Amino acid sequence: MNIAIVGIGLIGGSIAIRLRETKTFDKIIGVDKNENNQKKALQLNLVDEVLPLDEAVQQAKVIVLCTPVDVIMKLAPTILDKIDDQVVIDMGSTKINILQKIADHPKRGRYVAAHPMAGTEYSGPEAAIPNLFKDKVMVYVEAFKSDEDAFDIADAITDQLEMKSVFMNAEEHDIHTAYVSHISHLTSFALALTVLEKEKSQGRIFELAGSGFESTVRLAKSSPDMWTPIFKQNRSNVLEVLEEHIKQLQKLHDKLQDEDYEGLHKLIKKSNKIKRIIK
């Protein structure tokens, strides 16, 4: 049984590394429209061979889509057009639009929508690492619409990746990821822009940057090619969260401007409740 991984970057490459270790598939086929990525994926020994999409779909039992979400949007229906009983799994960070696109497709049952809640701020084949997914959460979206055998194959891969699983509908998924993933990236991008702007007039500014700064700004190294489509596909949820976040920042701002230090202390103490969630 062969697997084709479409988009051999951080996610696709890291899946390949793990499936090589577990020897689940006879052959791992890489598909990537970027020639540089193709070369690197072979050099790094992530995949056994690189093929054009159509040939890969013919040779593989399982096709995993790990491209940016706008590309998944385009590929999902065209790949379903081409398959027989193969299984197509997408690993995209947004779900509503993708699943609408294939909702009425006659092969909908062969499609499994999944989202591994794992990643780093790096991208491309050289960003692929072992154990990226270990002990993380795989979210299955509208799993009840997948054929049982198709789901079982996807879930076997989730097991190989040593992940826990969670089930959600598409609306739930997209709003939750807006809150616990997409907004974090936006705050990091904005923070980087704020500080880089200031650096122009205050050259030495980064001499004092410590681990707190690094922690809040590291996501600003994330790929614009990956993230612009995510914000586009999850636009209304992201706008909602972003507006709430700006409102919270404005509240902190106003307490400080009004010298209401008791009020500021209260807000900070309230935010401390996040301890309940993260160790």
Add this chain to the structure above:
Amino acid sequence: MNIAIVGIGLIGGSIAIRLRETKTFDKIIGVDKNENNQKKALQLNLVDEVLPLDEAVQQAKVIVLCTPVDVIMKLAPTILDKIDDQVVIDMGSTKINILQKIADHPKRGRYVAAHPMAGTEYSGPEAAIPNLFKDKVMVYVEAFKSDEDAFDIADAITDQLEMKSVFMNAEEHDIHTAYVSHISHLTSFALALTVLEKEKSQGRIFELAGSGFESTVRLAKSSPDMWTPIFKQNRSNVLEVLEEHIKQLQKLHDKLQDEDYEGLHKLIKKSNKIKRIIK
């Protein structure tokens, strides 16, 4: 030679741990107005004994102030009133107001203003850890106003902590820390408030929280007792940065609202320049 550490929390406790290892001082005296902290500091063996401030000042050659900055503001002039040739070092996160307070004090030369760019989101004596300061930056502020022998004693401690050092004036220090430390905390507090608010209506929201979320929100566990005074003492700089940060978030928001994805992509790409600064 004895040292007195006033405020035995994350910073004071971690200094104590290191100075115990290096055996630089005959006795490490702890001072803390909080009885619980006093007990813990003894239990954890951070200090040799706990004394009231006045006795500690009498017995110690070096007095290190590690309390919240509003307390440093109050303590600095009163301790200078009491000393003979002892050295007083403050480890506060803001400098302009503190240094104004003692600018004309006859003992100004015995005072060394320092700021270790190191920390974690935890607080209290049990948050003290070995090697907190190793390879981090100690900022000396207005060091030229300290007597040479007083500065040398402070600098010997910086060496013991295995830190690099940087020199700045108070204005530079306060604006730089607003950009690379204080704002990071505000964005984390606001992010935590945003998500905790949403949790009320969407209970499962944190199931999907991954390492990106954790990284941007972890500073929201920081102590309000420590941070409210920092924002108060650095109010005008913090307001300036916060306003710029909200502007940058609003820019990202507007690009998304206007569906200007090319513009959004450009902003994200620009923010990627932070790679130059953090590995």
